[in-house]
Amino acid sequence: MDDTNSGGKCPRFGFDEQGLGADAVIRELDSIARAEDSVWADGRCSGTIYCGDRAIYDLSAEAFGRFSYVNALQRDMCPSQTRFESEIIAMTLDMLHGGAARARGQEPCGVIGSGGTESILAAIYAHREWGHAEKGIEAPEMILPETAHVAFGKGAHYFGVRVIPAPVDPQTTLVDVDFVRKHVGRNTVLLVGSAGNYPYGTIDPIGALSDLAMEHGVGLHVDGCLGGFILPWGEQLGYEKVERYARLLGLGEPSGINLTGETAGRLPPFVRPEAVGHLSSHATGIETSAMQLAVLVSATVNGGVILRPQMSGPQDFVPRERWRLPETTRLEGLAAGFAAAVNEGSASAAFDPEVAVAGKTGTCAQLGWFASYAPAGRPELVVVVFIEHGGQGSRAAAPLARALHAHYFRVDLGTPAAS
Numbered sequence: 001m002d003d004t005n006s007g008g009k010c011p012r013f014g015f016d017e018q019g020l021g022a023d024a025v026i027r028e029l030d031s032i033a034r035a036e037d038s039v040w041a042d043g044r045c046s047g048t049i050y051c052g053d054r055a056i057y058d059l060s061a062e063a064f065g066r067f068s069y070v071n072a073l074q075r076d077m078c079p080s081q082t083r084f085e086s087e088i089i090a091m092t093l094d095m096l097h098g099g100a101a102r103a104r105g106q107e108p109c110g111v112i113g114s115g116g117t118e119s120i121l122a123a124i125y126a127h128r129e130w131g132h133a134e135k136g137i138e139a140p141e142m143i144l145p146e147t148a149h150v151a152f153g154k155g156a157h158y159f160g161v162r163v164i165p166a167p168v169d170p171q172t173t174l175v176d177v178d179f180v181r182k183h184v185g186r187n188t189v190l191l192v193g194s195a196g197n198y199p200y201g202t203i204d205p206i207g208a209l210s211d212l213a214m215e216h217g218v219g220l221h222v223d224g225c226l227g228g229f230i231l232p233w234g235e236q237l238g239y240e241k242v243e244r245y246a247r248l249l250g251l252g253e254p255s256g257i258n259l260t261g262e263t264a265g266r267l268p269p270f271v272r273p274e275a276v277g278h279l280s281s282h283a284t285g286i287e288t289s290a291m292q293l294a295v296l297v298s299a300t301v302n303g304g305v306i307l308r309p310q311m312s313g314p315q316d317f318v319p320r321e322r323w324r325l326p327e328t329t330r331l332e333g334l335a336a337g338f339a340a341a342v343n344e345g346s347a348s349a350a351f352d353p354e355v356a357v358a359g360k361t362g363t364c365a366q367l368g369w370f371a372s373y374a375p376a377g378r379p380e381l382v383v384v385v386f387i388e389h390g391g392q393g394s395r396a397a398a399p400l401a402r403a404l405h406a407h408y409f410r411v412d413l414g415t416p417a418a419s
């Protein structure tokens with residue numbers, strides 16, 4: 001039996017003859033928790049653990065401990081639960097612009113569930129009932145992006161709602177809104193979008209889905225279980241702040257290295273407040289040059305220094321700093337993620353048994369890219385490859401970067417290239 005994740009003890013199959021005592025119970029739980037935490041502590045985890053801040057975990061454990069023994073059903077004995085639920089709903093409505101609905105004469109409301117799955121089940125059930133009561137729909141249907149969480153399939157099965165699967169664009173991974181438009185019919189009770197979705201973390205075109213739902217008088221459920229609570233804060237951050245930091249990072253202007261063909265990239269001149277959340281997670285409208293990405297990637301492994309690229313031989317080379325990331329910037333975990341992307345993830349085409357390459361692939365519009373450095377443990381060379389109209393970064397750009405790293409580290413180049 002594999003007991004590595006159970007703190008070194010085999011599971012129990014019945015009551016022990018003697019109780020363990022409080023200290024032994026805590027010791028055992030501690031060792032189990034430590035083993036499980038080590039799985040994500042290096043940052044190589046997407047979803048499941050939503051924040052790595054121990055202080056927040058301690059605070060929530062402390063707060064939860066005050067009520068962990070309460071059966072929240074008995075509201076006459078514990079009215080606090082009603083207060084907490086109402087406050088959470090009020091705060092969430094505030095965050096998600098409930099005021100805008102109120103201004104239109106509607107009454108925004110909410111309900112607390114046990115987690116993501118229950119919120120999805122409740123939405124499907126509510127829309128089925130609504131479709132039946134308001135429109136007499138006997139054979140309800142919902143249009144479901146292929147990237148939607150599996151809980152939607154479960155809900156559809158439980159509540160007898162037919163699923164029309166909607167394809168997603170293979171490049172952007174966003175739902176095909178034209179397909180959704182063509183398939184809204186007289187039995188449709190619900191459209192679905194995710195912000196962001198479970199497999200990719202990308203955000204469906206919620207505005208376009210919402211327009212469709214309004215136009216056809218059907219429901220729209222936006223699944224925000226994966227980071228959806230963060231999006232409104234991106235919006236409040238405001239584009240000005242995003243732009244200020246982007247410029248400090250060297251985006252939006254040429255590096256000054258005087259390299260033929262180097263571009264300035266692009267920062268949008270203006271971004272609507274409601275689009276800043278999306279921009280913050282997807283860099284929508286931001287264009288970077290390969291040189292700018294190289295500077296950013298090196299900052300993740302050089303202690304947060306944004307360097308000014310220079311042309312120079314090794315003798316008279318003196319690094320020039322442009323800016324330093326604030327000390328509170330959290331870079332830990334990135335290096336492990338970059339290494340894992342090459343060793344066992346999307347960038348495996350860059351794997352080289354002799355040169356430890358680490359990096360990140362990307363694909364956007366007509367561009368496949370791979371930003372990398374090597375050797376992973378003591379980075380010396382950064383290589384960024386952009387390939388236009390050549391396919392995905394993982395397939396097109398990563399092998400080329402691998403070849404460049406291999407060439408640099410296996411061949412004595414005499415004078416190394418520009419830093």
Ligand SMILES: Cc1ncc(COP(=O)(O)O)c(C=O)c1O
Nearest residue numbers: 115116117149197198223225226
């Ligand atoms: C996008 C998304 N939807 C729904 C769920 C289901 O949430 P839960 O696991 O809390 O039931 C998840 C969980 O990871 C999710 O990421």
